[in-house]
Amino acid sequence: MFSLINNFFNSHKNLKNISSEFDKLKRNTNVEKIFKSIESHSPEAEIRYVGGCVRKILNQEPTDDIDLATNLNPTQVKKALEDNQINFYETGVEHGTITAIIENETYEITSLRSDISTDGRHAKVEFTKDWLTDAERRDFTINSIYSDLNGNLFDPFDGSKDLENGKIVFVGDPEKRIKEDYLRILRYIRFFSKYSKISHNQNIIKLINKNIAGISKISSDRLLDEFKKIFKNQNLDKICNDGFSYETLKLIFPQFKKIDYLKNLNNISRNKLHEIDFIFLISLMIIDETDNAEYFFYKFNLSKKAQKRILNIKEFYFNRKVKSKINLKDLWKLFYREGKDTLNDILNYKIFTSKKSEKKIIELLEFFKDKDIPVFPIKGEEIMKKFDFSEGKELGEKLRRIENHWIENDFKITEDEIEKIVKN
Secondary structure, eight states: OOOGGGOOOOOOTTHHHHHHHHHHHHHHSSHHHHHHHHHTSOTTOOEEEETHHHHHHHTTOOOOOOEEEESSOHHHHHHHHHHTTOEEEEEEGGGTEEEEEETTEEEEEEEOEEEEEEOBSOEEEEEOSOHHHHHHTSSBGGGOOEEOTTOOEEOTTOHHHHHHHTOOOBSSOHHHHHHHBTHHHHHHHHHHHHHOOSOOOHHHHHHHHHHGGGGGGSOHHHHHHHHHHHHHTTOHHHHHTSHHHHHHHHHHOTTOTTGGGGGSOOHHHHHHTTTSOHHHHHHHHHOSSSSHHHHHHHHSOOOHHHHHHHHHHHIIIIIOSSOOOOOHHHHHHHHHHHOHHHHHHHHHHHHHHOSSOOHHHHHHHHHHTTOOOOOOOOOHHHHHHHHTOOSSHHHHHHHHHHHHHHHHTTSOOOHHHHHHHHHO
């Protein structure tokens, strides 16, 4: 049961639809079990949806995660979950976050808190039971909306109206919010590109420009994760067409030396922008004739697999001693040695970095779409048995020569050719 002082709900023009969406969330997930487990802890216990899931429901977007807030402290939250046989792990218990798990569904439950001190990237927190105090320390009004299980809103800063009107408004003093966590500069760009229906507030532009150096306090992992959310929103084209957002992004990520590609896409690549994955996007912006890609790997935490993908593109276009036109034979070799992902990366890179529409490259992409990687038909055991060969280094060398001949001969080889290679 909500405490009396906070039990006031904002009106909204789509109230019926909102209630229906919250009801759907209740039916299609196990979230009601979380609500009941927390509320069963004590008569004063309260829990509400908060942040992204509320924002998305109000904006009629798909809800892909569920964040919850409660007036219980983390120890009480764990006890409530244990008492109801709900598994959990401590995601960020020092900041009050426990992640509950039911049937592979995860629910982040964060205790109400206030930030008692900040340094631009971290905050020391104090847990509270007051919903308004928790709302006051959040970044934007559209992220400071709470809801009960049935869709009744607690919206102290009229975030639902700002969402409806396409306004990105900081909670309280914008500069204070920015200085508490400089990542909010990049978050502002993300939410502006996603929801804004109006131009940037000139005061916000001045405050971000004034405080942009604070971004250096933010870890590379947090920065890249936030940029990944921008990419996921599929609003890069909007950012590139918005002068302030675009220049801010370039200041935050100076390693994106080729980001101008995104402003000058040909018609085909513009249509394909929403089809590419995040690692390929990164490759577009960091690959050049210098060691910028390697420096990006040093600064940002990319997996070895992702690094290899990017370096394969760089090798093909910048490191090869002999640069020639893309031809079908070379692509088959690449397909065999590196796989379909690398082949697609090589072809897509050409499409996205060309000033003209590369219809031939599009045709090659389509050609390889349903092709299988050739399988090398010769086994070491066959060579050993037929030619009385022993296992060892020499056998390995013969097999490599046979394989190279097979590749160069369009993945064909005769018995006579194999015999000639083995006996020479």
